[in-house]
Amino acid sequence: MCGIIGYIGNRNAIDVLMHGLKRVEYRGYDSAGISIIENNKLVTIKKSGKLTELYKVISHSNHFSNIGFGHTRWATHGEPNDINAHPHLDNSGKISIVHNGIIENCAILKDLLLKQGYTFKSETDTEVLAVYIGSIYEKTKDLTEATRLALSNIVGTFGLLVISEYEPDKIVGARRGSPLVLGIGQNEYILASDQTAIVDYTKRVIYPDDDEMVIVTKDNYILKTLDNIEINKKESTIDLELKQLEKKGFEHFMLKEIFEQGETIENATRGRMIFDTGNIKLGGLTEVTDKLRKARRIILTGCGTSWHSALVGEYMIESLAGIPVEVEYASEFRYRNPILSEEDIVIAISQSGETADTLEAIREAKRKGCTTLGIVNIVGSSIARATDAGVYLHAGPEIGVASTKAFTSQITILLLLALYLGRMNNISQMDGIRIVNEIKLLPKKINTILQQAPSIQKIAKQYANSPNFLYLGRGYNYPIALEGALKLKEISYVHAEGYPAAEMKHGPLALIDENMPVVVLATKDDIFDKLCSNIEEVKARKGKIIAIATEGNTGNKVLEDKAEHIIYIPETSNIITPILSIIPLQLLAYYIALERGTEIDTPRHLAKSVTVE
Ligand code: F6R
Numbered sequence: 001m002c003g004i005i006g007y008i009g010n011r012n013a014i015d016v017l018m019h020g021l022k023r024v025e026y027r028g029y030d031s032a033g034i035s036i037i038e039n040n041k042l043v044t045i046k047k048s049g050k051l052t053e054l055y056k057v058i059s060h061s062n063h064f065s066n067i068g069f070g071h072t073r074w075a076t077h078g079e080p081n082d083i084n085a086h087p088h089l090d091n092s093g094k095i096s097i098v099h100n101g102i103i104e105n106c107a108i109l110k111d112l113l114l115k116q117g118y119t120f121k122s123e124t125d126t127e128v129l130a131v132y133i134g135s136i137y138e139k140t141k142d143l144t145e146a147t148r149l150a151l152s153n154i155v156g157t158f159g160l161l162v163i164s165e166y167e168p169d170k171i172v173g174a175r176r177g178s179p180l181v182l183g184i185g186q187n188e189y190i191l192a193s194d195q196t197a198i199v200d201y202t203k204r205v206i207y208p209d210d211d212e213m214v215i216v217t218k219d220n221y222i223l224k225t226l227d228n229i230e231i232n233k234k235e236s237t238i239d240l241e242l243k244q245l246e247k248k249g250f251e252h253f254m255l256k257e258i259f260e261q262g263e264t265i266e267n268a269t270r271g272r273m274i275f276d277t278g279n280i281k282l283g284g285l286t287e288v289t290d291k292l293r294k295a296r297r298i299i300l301t302g303c304g305t306s307w308h309s310a311l312v313g314e315y316m317i318e319s320l321a322g323i324p325v326e327v328e329y330a331s332e333f334r335y336r337n338p339i340l341s342e343e344d345i346v347i348a349i350s351q352s353g354e355t356a357d358t359l360e361a362i363r364e365a366k367r368k369g370c371t372t373l374g375i376v377n378i379v380g381s382s383i384a385r386a387t388d389a390g391v392y393l394h395a396g397p398e399i400g401v402a403s404t405k406a407f408t409s410q411i412t413i414l415l416l417l418a419l420y421l422g423r424m425n426n427i428s429q430m431d432g433i434r435i436v437n438e439i440k441l442l443p444k445k446i447n448t449i450l451q452q453a454p455s456i457q458k459i460a461k462q463y464a465n466s467p468n469f470l471y472l473g474r475g476y477n478y479p480i481a482l483e484g485a486l487k488l489k490e491i492s493y494v495h496a497e498g499y500p501a502a503e504m505k506h507g508p509l510a511l512i513d514e515n516m517p518v519v520v521l522a523t524k525d526d527i528f529d530k531l532c533s534n535i536e537e538v539k540a541r542k543g544k545i546i547a548i549a550t551e552g553n554t555g556n557k558v559l560e561d562k563a564e565h566i567i568y569i570p571e572t573s574n575i576i577t578p579i580l581s582i583i584p585l586q587l588l589a590y591y592i593a594l595e596r597g598t599e600i601d602t603p604r605h606l607a608k609s610v611t612v613e
Contacts, residue, residue: 002086002100002607003027004180005197006069006161006171008218009188014063016190017070018055020197023245025051026399026601026608027100027193028074031085034058035096036068037168042096046085050602066218067171069161069191071098074607077106078123088127090134091118095143095164097133099126100193101157101178102612109153129154133162143167144215147174151213152226157356157612159193174213174226178611179354179382182206182214182221184235189216194609195238195380196245196397203238207380239379244396252600254400254491258586259450261405262443265579267394268409269439272416278432280420288345288389291371293424295345298323299338299370301330301361302349303610305403305486306410309349309375311479312578313414319575320422320435330361331613340368347373349414351398351406352609353381360613362386375413377406391417400601401608402491404586407483408446408579415439415575438576445570449583452567453591456584459546459565460591463517469494470508470543471585472501473521474531476578480521484585491603492593501534512541519588521581522559524550525574532558546588548581 003024007016017034025032032054033046043063047053051072071086078084087096103109106125109132114120118131129150137146147162157177163170173180173191183190183198183205190198191214198205208214211226224230250256272281285292298317300310307329314325328338330348334357340346346365350358353376362372362383374383374390377398384390393409416439423432463469469488473481482498489496499508501520512518518538522531532555535545545563549556550571559566567584569577593600 002074002193003072003197004069004098004100004159004161004193006173006191007188008067008171008216009185010066011188013065013068014058016201017068018058019200020190020192021051021070021072023197024192024194025072026401028072028607029602030073030075030080031082032070032072033085033087034068034070035087035098035163036063036065037163037165038063038065040165040168042094042163042165044087044089044096046082046087048081048085067163067169069098069163069171076102076612077125084122084124086126088122088124088130090130090137092134094166095130095134095137095162097126097130097160097162099129100159100611101176103129103154103158104156105154137166143170144172144213147172148213148226148228159611161191169217171216172213173208173216175208176210177356177359180208182208182216187218189221191216195240199238199240199242199245204235205238205380206233206235207385208233209385236380240397245399252400254402254404254590254600257398257400257405258583258590260396261408261583262446262450264395264405264409265412265442265446268412269416273436273439275433275436278429278434278436279423280416282391282416282420284391285373285389285420288371288373292345292421294343295323296341296343297345298325299328299333299344299346299365300325300349301328301333301346302358303330303355305407305483306349306351306355306358308479308483308486309407309410309414311482312411312476313349313418315476316415316418316575317421320418320427322426323421328361330355330357334360334364338364340365340370342369344370345373346370347375348383348387349375349410350383351377351393351403353378353383354609354611355383356611356613359383359386375410377409401603401606402487402589408582411579412439412442415579435573435575438573441572442576442579445572445580446583448570449580452584453587456567456587457591459567460588461595464592464595466515466517467495468511468516469496470511470516470518471496471498472504472518472534473498474501474527475525476574477521477523477581480578480582480585481519483582484519484589487586487589488592490606491589491600492596492598493604494592501531504534505537509537509541512538512543514542514544516543517546518543519546519585520548520563522547522549523569523577523581524553524555524571525577528553528555535559535562548584
């Protein structure tokens with residue numbers, strides 16, 4: 001979850017570290033800190049709170065160094081305070097580490113170290129690792145070897161950097177289950193949890209894999225396994241432009257990302273639709289075409305918003321391709337010994353490509369012989385590399401913690417995949433052509449919805465103080481109700497629940513009174529009339545209806561009579577509707593949060609990339 005950055009080169013490391021921490025702040029923001037080596041002495045500065053608190057301290061200091069690292073934390077062990085903030089030191093105070101991940105056997109190790117007379121200042125698992133590395137260094141007098149031996153006894157996950165005044169010209173890095181990328185610049189190296197912290201300096205990168213270490217000096221780097229075997233790895237190039245990391249005049253990254261969706265859908269579909277045959281071309285799947293043709297079952301897995309995409313994908317694939325689909329929370333799938341066969345295709349959906357549970361779900365599926373695919377945004381991420389094949393979203397970096405543009409790109413890719421499989425099976429050329437032509441119109445339609453932002457903001461103002469919201473939808477809009485409620489919860493801290501509309505009378509109806517705003521996805525489809533009955537049920541209990549409706553639907557008369565507010569989306573076919581119907585809900589959540597004055601891009605307790613279980 002945490003963000004880490006290390007630097008060695010000729011620049012002032014402090015500038016690079018602070019800039020890099022800003023870039024990775026969205027991974028965790030409850031405290032931050034840096035360690036540098038200045039005149040052969042280790043200097044560590046850390047502070048609880050957002051990065052700005054650390055800035056205040058550092059801007060009053062006069063340090064200079066060419067080597068160091070920084071960390072921005074999302075607490076796992078120990079509350080966010082100055083002491084628990086990273087970096088953590090060994091007992092000599094000469095070795096410093098930053099760590100992303102969880103040391104699962106830290107209680108046993110701590111006990112062992114306490115018995116040997118070592119002491120601890122914080123409640124963190126990371127300090128246990130720092131002290132452990134220090135204890136081994138006393139015997140080996142070799143930083144790389146001490147780190148390697150310590151990590152060989154670790155149960156858990158780590159993206160780790162180590163520096164020491166004992167060996168002041170070196171950064172030792174290692175990873176297992178948490179990301180770490182090595183950026184190769186001109187006489188300088190950057191190590192980071194995230195390529196966004198590297199791209200300012202270089203686009204040349206190496207991705208160490210699990211249980212690998214990287215030892216970096218000013219002029220060189222060595223890669224080796226935790227078994228002490230030196231290895232070579234091919235360089236990759238970061239597919240990211242600096243301008244993609246800017247807000248471009250928007251007040252928040254989230255709003256910018258909502259407004260980018262016309263463009264990101266175009267990027268997700270570019271070159272992938274063949275208009276005269278209604279076929280889909282997904283280059284990343286070429287090698288597994290045969291396996292896909294023979295697929296008996298597809299399992300879609302992910303977490304949070306990506307899990308909601310999977311729910312939409314289930315409807316799309318079953319409807320277009322006629323292949324049975326199951327949707328699994330990655331965190332459940334990986335631990336419940338799922339029954340899988342070699343004819344099963346397991347597809348991981350993930351914006352970051354680093355979510356620990358999703359990555360492990362894929363590994364479990366591989367162990368059981370399934371073909372694994374990734375629908376991932378970040379090129380070169382762990383899930384992208386762990387899967388047999390996949391399709392990238394090409395949505396550009398998503399910085400707002402609440403996922404928006406990645407969600408619509410994920411369901412667009414799932415639609416392309418459904419059509420790709422459908423055209424292999426039972427979808428006619430005519431139907432294929434009709435669907436690709438409708439997808440082509442999406443960017444324009446999305447922009448029509450975005451133009452309604454001011455009127456959605458007015459609705460948001462009216463309901464910003466409501467303590468509870470209900471979101472209802474049926475069919476393709478049921479997952480959208482879940483996603484709309486999640487968006488509101490995470491950025492405005494308002495309790496919200498999403499439900500399949502017909503389920504309401506089995507319990508949640510009891511919640512409805514004149515104070516309950518109910519957001520109803522009432523778009524044109526063949527169960528519109530049934531949904532209207534659900535609206536009647538809410539109205540009879542005096543609930544306030546905010547409806548999302550399709551422009552020009554003759555049934556809208558009912559909504560006009562019953563709903564307090566109607567937000568219209570352009571007409572499209574049922575299967576494409578969710579790509580449009582989520583957009584007003586993203587805007588509604590954004591403007592309610594804006595009204596409530598929350599930290600929209602960095603909501604409390606959350607982080608962008610969940611690399612712990
Ligand atoms: C919600 C949100 C999270 C993520 C989830 C999975 O807005 O962003 O629920 O969707 O943590 O993350 P990825 O997609 O990176 O695997």
